[in-house]
Amino acid sequence: MTEEIIISGFGGQGVLSMGKILAYAGIMEDKQVSWMPAYGPEQRGGTANVTVIVSDDMISSPIVSHYDTAIVLNQPSLEKFEPQVKPGGTIIYDGHSIIQPPKRDDIYIYRIDAMEEAARTGNSKVFNMLVLGGFLKVRPIATVEDVVRGLHKALPERHHKLIPMNEEAIRRGMKIIRKMN
Amino acid sequence: MDNKEKDFVLLKGNEVIAKAAIRYGYDGFFGYPITPQSEVLETLAADKPWETTGMVVLQAESELASINMLYGAGCTGKLVFTSSSSPGVALMQEGISYMSACEIPGVIVSVGRGGPGLGTIQPGQADYHQAVYGGGNGDYRTIVLAPNSVQEMGDCMGKAAKLTFKWRVPVIVLSDGMIGQMMEKVELPPFTPRRTEEEIGQQCPWATNGIGLKHRKYNFMSSLEFDPQTMEDRNQKMADKYRQIEAEEVDYELYKVNEDTEYLIVAYGISSRVSMKAVDLLCEAGVKIGMLRPKTLWPFPNKAISQLSERIKSILCVEQCEGQMINDVRLATEGQATVYHSGRSGGMVSSPTDVVEDFKRMARENLSKNWPKGYWMK
Incomplete structure (x- = not known):
């Protein structure tokens, strides 16, 4: 099993940390992982993306030109990465951030209204965990338990009290993701 | 052993450079921040090795200062390193030439970005000539290690520490912004204690550290030599050493x-x-x-x-x-x-x-x- 994922959106949406938590969950599943950010002078509001590869085998290139899954959280990201999804692959997009949804018919398209859900519950910080939950629902490469164990490893102890809230958001994300084609 | 039980961590290449250096018993770091390698200094500052292993961490005022601090600390037989990226390493070339002339050990981590000039902060490998052929003057060579994974970034810090003292030549770890910035699963090395003053005294009789002065003459370090014949003799001695390195240390x-x-x-x-x-x-x-x-x-x-x-x-x-x-x-x-x-x-x-x-x-x-x-x- 090898899953090549691009997560892309605005800086500040938690794109990089979502990738990191996913990579940690991969480690908990005893898999090989790589996390390659597009680093630069990006700040909140700029663009941010990260390539995460989770695999049973050794990972050769951390850079790939086609992805199994693209998680796109703003319109420019969708336009950039929709053509780079492998046929039979998956796109997950946030309903609030994407005005023109993906059009390809040879891939699976999922919509998650995570921005709305986060606003509704008054906790915008769990936006990325809602999306992560949606992803794990459609591409179950790790269990919620792995993610929670990964969070314990990834976060400093003083933040461990926030883990239950994140776990809840992941489970909520699994419920609100919808297939669009 | 089950991998889940092993202490695998997810780290950036740059973070591993810092953590591995602490664990391999490095005595000091002198550096100046520059993207894409700033996490080296950041991680050292966060991990505070001066409170645990006693390793010195110092943010110098420039790359010129860093390399000359490396030169000075290296003279005393201490295991020290600096890290920088392309334009920063360009500033260090004079120091590397002087260190080579005096046969001073030291490790220079170069995390390459796009050039020339200030260039970009994105990954690049245009510093091959800079590292392998050197930008400093004179007949000198430096051992250049090229890691290709986050794990190897750490391993190279251990290998560089051994090689730089074995041969008394500066060792460059030539990486790039991508290996520096990406995260992979890493197993960190176990802690090796820093060498004691006595050990340094025994292992580095050439060092200018005042250790054992009752039993030996004063050591003197200088790259300046007024007599051309003596300079040629020194160069030939170094060249013999370089031929030996070429025969023994090739790795692929x-x-x-x-x-x-x-x-x-x-x-x-x-x-x-x-x-x-x-x-x-x-x-x-x-x-x-x-x-x-x-x-x-x-x-x-x-x-x-x-x-x-x-x-x-x-x-x-x-x-x-x-x-x-x-x-x-x-x-x-x-x-x-x-x-x-x-x-x-x-x-x-x-x-x-x-x-x-x-x-x-x-x-x-x-x-x-x-x-x-x-x-x-x-």
Whole structure:
């Protein structure tokens, strides 16, 4: 099993940390992982993306030109990465951030209204965990338990009290993701 | 042992440089922040090794100061390192030449970005000449290690520590922004205690640290020599040492190279990772191709490349610059195989499919006479 994922959106949406938590969950599943950010002078509001590869085998290139899954959280990201999804692959997009949804018919398209859900519950910080939950629902490469164990490893102890809230958001994300084609 | 029980952590290449240095018993770090390697200093500052192992961490006022602090600390027999990126390492060249002249150990981590000039902050491999041939003056060489994974970033800190004292030459760990910035699963080395003053006294009788002065003469370090004959003698002694390093310290890795291999990719650092996938794709399509990855750029694996080029058709040298290592590869082939360049520059990085496309172009050019149609395509 090898899953090549691009997560892309605005800086500040938690794109990089979502990738990191996913990579940690991969480690908990005893898999090989790589996390390659597009680093630069990006700040909140700029663009941010990260390539995460989770695999049973050794990972050769951390850079790939086609992805199994693209998680796109703003319109420019969708336009950039929709053509780079492998046929039979998956796109997950946030309903609030994407005005023109993906059009390809040879891939699976999922919509998650995570921005709305986060606003509704008054906790915008769990936006990325809602999306992560949606992803794990459609591409179950790790269990919620792995993610929670990964969070314990990834976060400093003083933040461990926030883990239950994140776990809840992941489970909520699994419920609100919808297939669009 | 089950991997889940092992202490695997997810870290950036730069973070591993810092954490591994603490664990390998380094005595000091002197550096100045620059993207894409600032996490080295940041991680050292966060981990506070001065409270645990006693390692000194100092943010110098510039790269010039860093390298000269390295020079000074190295003179005392301490294990010290600095790290920087392309324009910063350019500023350090004078210091590296002086350290070489005095045969001072020290480790310089160079996390390459796009150049020339201030260039970009995105990954680059255009500092091959800078590291391997040096930008300082005089007849000197530095051992250059080229890690291609986050794990190897850490391993190279241990290897560099050994080599720099074994040979008394500065060792450069040449990495790139991508290996520095990406995260992978890493197993950190166990803690090695820093050497005691007594150990340094025994192991480094050349050091200017005042240890054992009752039993020996004063040591004196200077790169300045007024007598040309003495200077030549020093150079010849160093040259003999360099020949010995070339004979003993070459390190490289072969990937999918066997008796039937017809084509070879030569690549180091991030390019070797990208090329590994390109080799996989081409092998799947039936092409008999393999890769040679130099793990030491100096000394360069000349013999291995020479022997392979006797029987292969052509070589693709993949590097993220407009062609620097390609000259060494060409020399190593001794004219027995044609060498082609593949790679991007200025902060852009090839994807595996870019390398595959370049291979096809090379194969067309090289074998336009008898290339079977659709050979590389399924």
